[in-house]
Amino acid sequence: MSLSHGHSTFLILLVLLSGTAHAQPTPSPAASTGGEAPLTLEEVLDSVREQHPGMAVALQGVATAEAELLSAEGGFDLSLKAKGAYVPFSYYPREQLDAVLEQPLALGGTRLFAGYRLGQGKFPLYYGNYETLSAGEVRTGVEVPLWRNSAIDKRRADLAKARLRLDIAGFALAGEQLELQREAAYNYWExxxxxxxLAIxxxxxxxxxxxxxxxxxxxxQGDIPQIEHTENERVLLERQADLxxxxxxxxxxxxxxxxxxxDRDGNPLVVSAARLPGGLPMPDAAFASELDSWVDKALRQRPELRDLELQRDMVQIDTAMARNQMAPVVDLGVAVAKDLGSGPDSLRPTEVQATLTIDLPFxxxxxxxxxxxxAAKRAAVEAKTRLTRDxxxxxxxxxLSALHAAYERVGLAKGAADVARRLAQAELARFEYGSTSLLIVNLREQAAADAELKEVKALVDYHRAVVDLLAATAALQPRPTPTPEEGRP
Structure with missing residues (x-):
């Protein structure tokens, strides 16, 4: 049999999921004759996606990654820090309160702050800056890193890596779904x-x-020897055992x-024989796409390759953070403070303060x-990527080679089964005319049954090859993998 060229991936999926399309004309005795619809492969795959515990386990990985993302977003939470001191018994009795609100920003590692400070009582000269007017001091300001932590810092790195881990968890879920669906399809065709x-x-x-x-x-009546009846009795017992x-x-x-x-509650459902399809679908033609198109599709869609791409992105973040640690700290700060209430005139003017912090890691x-x-992690990921691609x-x-071979085997097995059936019918006709023995008839019938079983085996191998090829190109699971929620900072 030769392969035709012109089918699309859509037709391939249609052949796989149709379940009973192009079925053999000879129905199975176990097939439904009532109102129950035959079980299709699509129904089984849907059940795997929606009810299989393995998917629930993989979904918990996604839930864990979402929780880690929420935790990483917490690095940009608004925080309140406060500290108070009350010294009633001292040469310098005093009361102090200092509270500040801080808001880290993802923009350039900038930090905004606003605070309130109150200092009442007596202060030594070296603590004179703690004193405020009666209503306290309000202040606000901004700190901007000019070198280290400007392009990236721990908060932004943790957030970026958490988002990547969520994507990785999504691809892990897709990989688990793909493997479960492959196993489900195998068992369906079996x-x-x-x-x-059983029908044979x-x-x-x-x-x-x-x-x-x-x-x-x-x-x-004496038409045939008694041994012929005994031979049939032997065959009857053998075939009953086969049944x-x-x-x-x-x-x-x-x-x-x-x-x-x-079922809907997630419990295993033992399907009735009444839901058997009429037979195994007969392939019209093999898949037509060239090898390069299948390879390109696999390299684009396989979850483990997408996973490695994200791991490479995570290593790039680690590299950027490492280089950031080698850079000197040069932070610029600007703050404005104003005292309110009554008290010394020296505390009344508005104060504007600019600071410059430098820290050189020699x-x-x-x-x-x-x-x-x-660098070592990057080399490991690149090597693993090359190996995985190969x-x-x-x-x-x-x-694809197995699919082509299975397609040819189906044609050959079908032809052999047709010939074996014709031989069995011809041998039976000879027996009716007394030209042969029942032993030869039984051997011919057994050969025909064996040929039909080989045809079934060839069809199973073909459909398993279809499943393998679609799984190898990640085309067996139509639903998209989870992505991070939109609108996250």
Whole structure:
């Protein structure tokens, strides 16, 4: 079979999620004949997204990251600091109160402040600046870093990293969802295949049962040797055992599927055989996109690669902070103060004060060490990124190769099953004319059943290859990952 070229990703998703589209014409005996709709893969994937405990665990990671972001935003909270002193027994009895409101800003590391100070009583000369007029002193001002902490400081770095961690948690959630959906899709197709295998086993058993009474009458009439009836009895027992095994297989796959298919309360839901689709979907054609388009999609969308991009951004923040620590402190401050009330005239004028703070880190070993550590982290992230990219590309190549091979195998297996069925029918006709034995007929029928089972296996492998390719390109989960709330500072 050759691959056609012209299908889009939308058609690919449609083939995957349709569940019963292009189904085999032979319905399963276990399929619903009543009003229950067949279970689709889309329904299972929706259940994983909405009800699976694994998603709840991953969501807690997002909730934790949101809490850490809120904590980092607290670095810019308005704060009130106050201190009071009452000295009733001293050569200098006095009362003091000092309160200040501080508001850090993200703009250039600026800090705004406004305060109130009250100093009453007697003060020694060296504490004369504590004295105020009777109503106290009000003041306001601003401090601006001109060098260190100007481009970045701890508050802004913590906030930026918290936002990145929230994005990382979102991609971790997407990765967990992708893996769970891959497992769910695997189990769904195994369940559908088990239903088809049960139908094949049931058809073989029913054929032996119908033939058993006919052969008993013919043997009694002397048309055929008694050994032919005995041979059919042997086959009947074998096929009955196969039917029991196939029924057990269907029950087992339904139980495994229940881990991913859940009810509204989140409890595992063991799906009834009545909801089996009519058969495994037959592929019309293989996926048409070229390898490069699949690789590009995977490199754009895979959560682990997006995660590494964010980790690289976090390392850049660490690097900027380390270089910031090596820079000298040069802070400029401007404040205005005014005393109110009665008291000495020397305290009445408005006071304007400008300050300049300089701190030179001559050795700067703290900053240099942090720069080296950040460089090592960056090298590690870059190496891990290269390795992950190589793995993703190899995975996409392998999955696309598996898909092409599975597509060809489906055609070959279907052709082999058709030939085996025709041989079985022809052998049965020869037996009716006495030209062969029932042993040969049974061998032909068993060969036809084996060929049908191989066709089912080829179809399962094909649909698993579809799931693998879509998972490798992160196209299996249509819902977007959580993003930080808009409007945060």
């Amino acid at each position: 369940w559908v295949a088990a239903g088809r295998q 086993a049931n058809a073989q058993y029913s054929l032996a049962v119908t033939r058993h009474d006919q052969l008993a009458r013919r043997a009694a 029991v095994a196939a029924r057990r297989k269907l029950e087992q796959t339904a139980l495994k599927l229940s881990i991913y298919l859940r 050795q700067a070993r703290v900053g240099r060490g942090q720069v080296q550590a950040a 793995k993703v590309i190899t995975e996409v190549r392998d999955n």
